[in-house]
Amino acid sequence: xxxxxxxxxxxxxxxxxxxxxxxxxxxxxxxxxxxxxxxxxxxxxxxxxxxxxxxxxxxxxxxxxxxxxxxxxxxxxxxxxxxxxxxxxxxxxxxxxxxxxxxxxxxxxxxxxxxxxxxxxxxxxxxxxxxxxxxxxxxxxxxxxxxxxxxxxxxxxxxxxxxxxxxxxxxxxxxxxxxxxxxxxxxxxxxxxxxxxxxxxxxxxxxxxxxxxxxxxxxxxxxxxxxxxxxxxxxxxxxxxxxxxxxxxxxxxxxxxxxxxxxxxxxxxxxxxxxxxxxxxxxxxxxxxxxxxxxxxxxxxxxxxxxxxxxxxxxxxxxxxxxxxxxxxxxx
Numbered sequence: 001x002x003x004x005x006x007x008x009x010x011x012x013x014x015x016x017x018x019x020x021x022x023x024x025x026x027x028x029x030x031x032x033x034x035x036x037x038x039x040x041x042x043x044x045x046x047x048x049x050x051x052x053x054x055x056x057x058x059x060x061x062x063x064x065x066x067x068x069x070x071x072x073x074x075x076x077x078x079x080x081x082x083x084x085x086x087x088x089x090x091x092x093x094x095x096x097x098x099x100x101x102x103x104x105x106x107x108x109x110x111x112x113x114x115x116x117x118x119x120x121x122x123x124x125x126x127x128x129x130x131x132x133x134x135x136x137x138x139x140x141x142x143x144x145x146x147x148x149x150x151x152x153x154x155x156x157x158x159x160x161x162x163x164x165x166x167x168x169x170x171x172x173x174x175x176x177x178x179x180x181x182x183x184x185x186x187x188x189x190x191x192x193x194x195x196x197x198x199x200x201x202x203x204x205x206x207x208x209x210x211x212x213x214x215x216x217x218x219x220x221x222x223x224x225x226x227x228x229x230x231x232x233x234x235x236x237x238x239x240x241x242x243x244x245x246x247x248x249x250x251x252x253x254x255x256x257x258x259x260x261x262x263x264x265x266x267x268x269x270x271x272x273x274x275x276x277x278x279x280x281x282x283x284x285x286x287x288x289x290x291x292x293x294x295x296x297x298x299x300x301x302x303x304x305x306x307x308x309x310x311x312x313x314x315x316x317x318x319x320x321x322x323x324x325x326x327x328x329x330x331x332x
Contacts (some may be wrong), residue, residue: 004029005309007070007097009054015250016320017054019313022069029100037108039075039093044330045123046071046315047157048221048246054316056251061277069097069312072128074112074119085111090279092122096311099332110284115289124327125301126156126290128276132243133161134286136217136274140241145170147216149234151192152226155182157327160190161290162219164299167191171217174210176203176226178322185325189300194207203229214238222247228258228275240271246320268297302326 003026008022023156032038045332053063053070063070073095077085082105085091091106095101112122124130129232143149150165156173163186175192177183178199196206207215207229214235221239224247232238248255264271276283293299302325306315312330319328 002029003027005099007309007312009065009067009069012065013051013055014252015055016051019317021054022313024310024313030102032079032081032102035104036080036102037077037082037105038079039073039091039095039103041073041075041095041099041332042077043074043120043123044071044097044129044277044309044312044332045073045327046312046319046330048244048316048319050064050316052319061203070094070192071097072109072123073097073101074122074212075101090119092119092127093265095310097309097330099309110287114119117291117294120303120305120327120329120331121294121301124303125161126287129157129327130161130290130299131283131286132274132276133158133196133219134165134290135279136241136243137162137165137217137284139279140272140274141217141219141239143169143171143217147171147218148174148211148213149217150174150176150211150215150230151219151221152176152230153191153221153244154195155185155190155325156221158243159219159221160186160301160326161299163190163192166217167328168293168298174207174215176230180327182322185302189302198226207233217241220244224248224255224257231258231260231263234263234267234269234277236267236269238267238269240269242271242273303329305329305331307331 007022011021013021053061074092077089090112150160151162151169154177166173173192175186176193183195186192194210215233216235218240220242221244223245304326
């Protein structure tokens, strides 16, 4: 039988996963069984959430030691024993970091039928990143025209979408990012009204100047000291969306930061966590909306691509070092 290359988890990290926590292996492909499809992967996703899947055995999507690394992927069906999927169909789903995935239909998130859009977009602006941005901003942020929306990791896969979507809703957008290159991208590619470099600017003073009437919606991808500063400037009735905690190196023991209870109370603000898995019933509808925005050139994107399965093992750490500009992808 032909061989399959896989990246397997060999140890559970306590912080950010590195190459030492994975192993690249070759194994024969077994004969396809009834109820299975075989997908040849073309694109693999790298996402900040992977850190939580690996570090915490009790995480909502924990990956066990010994398993192939979980990942959303785009690939083409090369064999099928399922009537609804045929050879040549292009799919996006939970196929893992490997060259070929043998899965049941439940692993498929969607069939990609659009031929006028790059398939890699279904792992970024039309996939987990874009749908997270659109769903969380819409359902939890409830932005209104004229609102000031502040976004951390503003040049990243999720943040860049949030900023652009908020602009289409008539909001004023303020991005927080970490380098002059990303500041430029936020202005030129993603259309932010104001951008703060939290590594060089006094973030508290910069937010106060950029948001004189307060922050109506804060899309939090970082937690930590960045968010501590933003919370001080919440407007009355503000909505805080907790989507990521990228700035916290470890949650064991939990870091002890400022208490936000008094701020939430006095500003009558709402703070809520967001996990896309809780909103699968509306996934397809948001894909359709974002597809049209891309076609209309109202939603732009950037992709950070490396070639070869072997480049995946260090990609999560690269994300947390801020080395990517745009959606992080592996091309096979």
